[in-house]
Amino acid sequence: xxxxVLMRAVPDPVxxxxxxGADLDRDFLGYVLNEFDDHALEEGLLLKEETxxxxxxxxxxxxxxxxQMLHTAIAKGADSAKKLGDDLDAVDAHAxxxxxxxxxRDGGYDLILSGVQASDEIDGQVAMLVAASLDLxxxxxxxxxxxxxxxxxxxxxxxxxxxxxxxVATPAVLGIQTAREAPRYVxxxxxxxxxxxxxxxxxxxxxxxxxSGVTITAMRLPEAGEGxxxxxxxxxxxxxxxxxxxxxxxxx
Amino acid sequence: MSNDILVxxxxxxxxVTDATYELLATARALxxxxxxxxxxxxxxxxxxxxxxxxxxxxxxxxxxxxALGAFNPQGHAAAFSELVAAREPALxxxxxxxxxxxxxxxxxxxxxLPLVSYCLSVDASSGLSATCQLYSGKVEADVTVDGDxxxxxxxxxxxxxxxxxxxxxxxxETVDVTIPDLAVSFVEIHEPEGGDxxxxxxxxxxxxxxxxxxxxxxxxxxxxxxxxGAPLAASRPIIDQGWLPKTRQVxxxxxxxxxxxxxALGISGAPEHLEGMRDSATIIxxxxxxxxxxxxxxxxxxxxxxxxxxxxxxxxxxG
Numbered sequence: 001x002x003x004x005v006l007m008r009a010v011p012d013p014v015x016x017x018x019x020x021g022a023d024l025d026r027d028f029l030g031y032v033l034n035e036f037d038d039h040a041l042e043e044g045l046l047l048k049e050e051t052x053x054x055x056x057x058x059x060x061x062x063x064x065x066x067x068q069m070l071h072t073a074i075a076k077g078a079d080s081a082k083k084l085g086d087d088l089d090a091v092d093a094h095a096x097x098x099x100x101x102x103x104x105r106d107g108g109y110d111l112i113l114s115g116v117q118a119s120d121e122i123d124g125q126v127a128m129l130v131a132a133s134l135d136l137x138x139x140x141x142x143x144x145x146x147x148x149x150x151x152x153x154x155x156x157x158x159x160x161x162x163x164x165x166x167x168v169a170t171p172a173v174l175g176i177q178t179a180r181e182a183p184r185y186v187x188x189x190x191x192x193x194x195x196x197x198x199x200x201x202x203x204x205x206x207x208x209x210x211x212s213g214v215t216i217t218a219m220r221l222p223e224a225g226e227g228x229x230x231x232x233x234x235x236x237x238x239x240x241x242x243x244x245x246x247x248x249x250x251x252x
Numbered sequence: 253m254s255n256d257i258l259v260x261x262x263x264x265x266x267x268v269t270d271a272t273y274e275l276l277a278t279a280r281a282l283x284x285x286x287x288x289x290x291x292x293x294x295x296x297x298x299x300x301x302x303x304x305x306x307x308x309x310x311x312x313x314x315x316x317x318x319a320l321g322a323f324n325p326q327g328h329a330a331a332f333s334e335l336v337a338a339r340e341p342a343l344x345x346x347x348x349x350x351x352x353x354x355x356x357x358x359x360x361x362x363x364x365l366p367l368v369s370y371c372l373s374v375d376a377s378s379g380l381s382a383t384c385q386l387y388s389g390k391v392e393a394d395v396t397v398d399g400d401x402x403x404x405x406x407x408x409x410x411x412x413x414x415x416x417x418x419x420x421x422x423x424x425e426t427v428d429v430t431i432p433d434l435a436v437s438f439v440e441i442h443e444p445e446g447g448d449x450x451x452x453x454x455x456x457x458x459x460x461x462x463x464x465x466x467x468x469x470x471x472x473x474x475x476x477x478x479x480x481g482a483p484l485a486a487s488r489p490i491i492d493q494g495w496l497p498k499t500r501q502v503x504x505x506x507x508x509x510x511x512x513x514x515x516a517l518g519i520s521g522a523p524e525h526l527e528g529m530r531d532s533a534t535i536i537x538x539x540x541x542x543x544x545x546x547x548x549x550x551x552x553x554x555x556x557x558x559x560x561x562x563x564x565x566x567x568x569x570x571g
Contacts, residue, residue, distance in 0.1 A: 010293045011387060017543065020262070020394075024387075059263065090568070116353075120386055121370075122386060123369065124356075124360060124367040126359050129357060130364070131358075132357060132358055137326050140350070140354050150474075156507055158323075158350045160444065160504075160505075163504075165442070166324075169435040172435065172436075177505075183493075205332075213397060213398035213399060214367070214397055216395050218393065219386075219392070220392050221314035221390065223392075223548070228547050230547075234556075235561045238538070238554040239561060239564035241554075245513070246456070249513050249533070251480075
């Protein structure tokens with residue numbers, strides 16, 4: 001099985017965000033691998049191991065973290081890794097999908113995996129846009145797969161713990177929410193080895209135009225703590241007040 | 253094109269979902285702006301029975317097809333795309349759910365329409381615009397849409413489901429759809445497994461999120477939960493890492509809880525999480541990020557390090 005995994009860098013979810021006009025202030029913003037893409041990579045690696053296939057990791061963007069993401073993918077077991085373009089930080093999901101499509105279209109992949117969503121995809125979800133552009137079958141919110149002959153059994157999560165199994169004929173695209181197993185750990189030494197191996201390939205791709213028809217005109221941070229009584233002081237003050245609240249609620 | 257609003261009817265096991273009723277409420281307000289009607293498209297085997305509860309729509313487009321006995325990401329999207337192409341509604345509404353996101357993306361691409369995700373509200377009074385939640389609920393964005401038609405994927409809680417539920421039975425109109433050869437076939441559905449701790453039963457719930465940082469720190473949160481006699485629950489990232497079992501997950505993919513007190517530790521408050529706990533009687537949130545959306549639904553909040561707070565409260569409870 002020939003597998004492609006599509007990965008994106010997104011603003012670190014634990015960072016405080018600041019707004020600059022109609023976008024984030026990106027000057028000092030830290031990026032991390034989209035967590036769902038991390039699960040897509042893990043599911044891809046498990047399938048590669050089960051089927052004796054190959055896995056190529058693709059990633060978008062100019063952030064330093066993108067190379068780190070790809071080196072990590074190699075260290076974890078990807079056979080090759082490709083960095084697409086170098087000026088793609090603020091493009092929309094349609095442009096990201098178009099970039100991925102131009103990179104994978106002629107690759108003969110049996111399976112294309114990506115995260116089910118990313119926190120900045122205002123104009124659609126990349127995995128599904130890629131599937132629609134390539135006219136391939138697609139299942140999203142996938143929480144597990146198992147390989148069959150010419151098809152895959154995939155488990156899709158609906159909500160509230162309800163899931164359903166589907167058989168999907170390959171080639172196909174899957175939007176992964178959670179891999180069967182937690183994303184594997186890889187030692188820093190292995191990542192450094194990958195860095196030095198020169199296995200990372202940079203692919204020069206012309207930056208596509210944003211073509212989604214959706215334009216962000218303003219961004220703002222929601223009012224913090226609107227309605228909440230904010231407790232002042234140190235942790236002792238906080239613990240004391242929380243104890244009072246627990247007592248007032250009759251649970252203590 | 254018409255001035256109508258077309259709602260995708262999401263249904264599972266013969267029941268229309270709350271998310272659909274929320275869409276109908278939103279669609280009613282939008283129809284007043286466009287001067288059109290509200291259509292609801294119900295696709296699949298046995299959907300005629302759903303019209304009895306779809307009076308929130310002016311018309312229910314009933315696409316009965318034995319080929320789609322259960323939800324099929326490919327089949328339902330193809331059938332709905334065909335209806336959108338034939339009816340040319342001004343606005344198409346889908347829920348931003350496991351089912352709705354499959355439909356929304358494919359329908360938008362198939363019909364060459366813009367798609368707006370993560371929508372909190374939509375306005376069609378002067379051109380098309382929407383307000384959306386990005387970056388896991390940390391940012392609100394206003395967007396405009398080119399042209400006069402688009403697909404909107406609405407977040408849960410964007411309107412009142414009760415408003416969309418009113419009206420009794422809908423007026424049915426039978427429509428034909430063509431189901432293509434399917435590369436995706438439904439096998440079976442799985443209901444959640446029970447066992448473990450029932451987090452919906454506790455009067456107090458201690459819930460941890462990404463802020464717990466590593467599996468080694470779970471124990472400290474467990475000690476606090478034990479001191480309170482409360483189950484330990486978590487948001488999705490913790491469950492996905494395998495640090496706690498799936499039965500402990502609060503939110504859209506997990507369980508909905510309504511304890512007397514919900515103590516959220518290191519949980520930023522992504523919309524998917526808030527969906528599962530916002531109706532708790534008292535919500536106390538501790539987070540180091542003063543902008544964390546959890547403070548938007550909390551009744552009490554403290555901005556600080558959970559690793560300072562947890563042992564301090566545990567000591568007081570044990571003492």
